[in-house]
Amino acid sequence: MKKGFIILFMSCLCILNAQKVAVLKYSGGGDWYSNPTALPNLIKFCNDNIETNITETVETVEVGSTDIFQYPFLHMTGHGNVFFNDNDAENLRNYLLSGGFLHIDDNYGMEPYITKELKKVFPNKELIEIPKTHPIFNAEYNFPNGLPKIHEHDGKAPKALGIFHEGRLLLLFTFESDLGDGWEDPEVHNDPEEVRAKALKMGANIMKYVFVN
Template identity: 50%
Template sequence: MRFLQRFARWSRQRSRPWVLLLICALPLATMAFRGPGRLAIARLQYEGGGDWYGNPSSLPNLIKAIADRTSLPIERTEAKVKLTDSALFDYPFLHMTGHGEVKFSDTEVQRLREYLTRGGFLHADDNYGLDDTFRREMARVFPDRPLVEVPYSHPIYHLVYDFQNGPPKVHEHDGKPAKGYGIFIGNRLAVYYTFSADLGNGWEDVGTYADPPVLHEQALRLGVNLFTYAATSRVLP
């Protein structure tokens, strides 16, 4: 229960009583998903021509880190899902990435809106080239809820590991700072979008790129935070 102890300590230090509510409600939250109290990560398959399948070793490494570092009962293999699949609502955590265009059908827009409104969580990672069309499609999903920068005080940066300055920057690309944007539904962060960070590249096997191991570790730590939040945030009002 290492992450729960950290959870409670962080809550007391920052006067966040709802975090303790999450701890108490965690068994209920885990039972809300896939199978007998287990949790799973699904990679989102989308149309438009973007390489949704990019960073093939990223999610296996993230899943292993979550299993090793928390007590969350996570499935050990990633799933792949389309927004039109009947299994969509089995997964509390969707991950999408790519370099190219994202294009949702009208049905997919409706399904993603329903998934997120009902408590699902989407992490989108711009693998350099996704930004314009991702923002366009999310504006179709939530025309009244713009992407906003997630404040550094948000629990997504502190649940298990502390990130005082937001997401780590794994790749330089055009030199812009790493940013974490989000869409909120009430008090709950439903969409978290890492821009100019290449978090998924950081999750890949060490040596895949020329990134130092310290950035691999930082990326995995934030991924653990993201999944922990997704697995518990459905109990928030």
């Protein structure tokens, strides 16, 4: 009963703080702090172009902390190892099932670790490819071919994978795309403006899907 009350209380906080985002800090040695300019740039783009009102201050929250319930949107990235202990997995599962959303953007090298750890969070669910007709690809900007390719690594096509519960997409895993690199300050990766624009527009679709739809 006490745990249920906490989840309900924290879910109410999500509603009261309806447009706040945070970077998810995790264990395992992976660089969870990658792309420090990415989210601030994406937030500014969204507030300027799609009428969101997202707080510009991006905070950091640990996966095992109940503080995650204060943020309807969590962003997770990195290049390497990820580890969730039992408390982390339970806390993240409760967060997602109570209305939270997690975007995991593989910055290259994260995929084998995060897919294994997500089985701790949802032992009976699988990451499945999100169809190109899903609203996340046209919430504001139209991506008829699905997830855009921002940076090349292995010559593989970009994939948007998700975990659903009762028809709701509660976790998005973007792989072989590097959206976050495209959100960073222009001088970080020297991407052409049209490439950055694709990344920002896809990011805006994700934000609108979470905050507006």
